[in-house]
Amino acid sequence: MAEKPKLHYTRGRGKMESIRWLLAAAGVEVYLEKLRNDGSLLFQQVPMVEIDGMKMVQTRAILCYIAGKYNLYGKDLKERAWIDMYVEGTTDLMGMIMALPFQAADVKEKNIALITERATTRYFPVYEKVLKDHGHDFLVGNKLSKADVSLLENILGLEELKPDALAKFPLLQSFKARMSNIPSIKKFLQPGSAKKPLIQEKDIPSVIAIFH
The missing domain is CATH 3.40.30.10 (Glutaredoxin)
Structure with a gap:
C-alpha cells in the first residue's frame, strides 16, 4: 500500500x-x-x-x-498545455482572493468588487465559452483534470465573497453542480x-x- x-x-x-x-x-x-x-x-x-x-x-x-x-493531466502535450493555461487563469484569480484577509477593511471592500469584476468579465466568460463550444462536461478532453478542480475551487472561493457570482453563467452553474457531486470531491x-x-x-x- x-x-x-x-x-x-x-x-x-x-x-x-x-x-x-x-x-x-x-x-x-x-x-x-x-x-x-x-x-x-x-x-x-x-x-x-x-x-x-x-x-x-x-x-x-x-x-x-x-x-x-x-491521471489528472490530460492524455498528451496539447491537452496539458490547455490544462496549464486554464489553471494559470484560475491561479491569478485565487491569488487576489487569498490576499484579502490581510488587507484593511476599506481596501478589502474595494478589492472584493475588483475581484468580482475580473472574475465575471475576464475569467468566467472564458470557461463558460469553453464548455459551450465543445459541449463536454469537463474543460479538457471530456475527462477530469486539474483544470476542473482548480476552477471549482475558485468558483466556491468567490461565492464565499459574492454568492451570486455565477448568476450570468448557466454552464458554470451546471459545471459546479457536476463537480461538487463527484464522490471524492463531495467528500472533501x-x-x-x-x-x-x-x-x-x-x-x-x-x-x-x-x-x-
Whole structure:
C-alpha cells in the first residue's frame, strides 16, 4: 500500500489549499503535519509535500506532479498545455482572493468588487465559452483534470465573497453542480475533511509571523 503524502504548511488555506483540493479529487488520503524547521525545506519555503520519496516545494511543481501521477493531466502535450493555461487563469484569480484577509477593511471592500469584476468579465466568460463550444462536461478532453478542480475551487472561493457570482453563467452553474457531486470531491466538501475554512482575523498575526 502506497504511503500517504505528508503536507507541511500552516493550518490555514494559503497555497496548500489547491494541493489539498487536487489530492482530494484524486481520492488520496494524506498525513497532515506541522511546519518543519530541520533544514529540509528547499529554498526555506512551504508548502512542502513529501511524496514518493521526494520533499517537494513550489506549488506549481507539486500540482503538476500530483496531476501526472493520478491521471489528472490530460492524455498528451496539447491537452496539458490547455490544462496549464486554464489553471494559470484560475491561479491569478485565487491569488487576489487569498490576499484579502490581510488587507484593511476599506481596501478589502474595494478589492472584493475588483475581484468580482475580473472574475465575471475576464475569467468566467472564458470557461463558460469553453464548455459551450465543445459541449463536454469537463474543460479538457471530456475527462477530469486539474483544470476542473482548480476552477471549482475558485468558483466556491468567490461565492464565499459574492454568492451570486455565477448568476450570468448557466454552464458554470451546471459545471459546479457536476463537480461538487463527484464522490471524492463531495467528500472533501463535507465538514471534518482536510478542506480549510477562511482564515480568521485572530489568526492573521500568527500566520504573518510564520511567513516572515
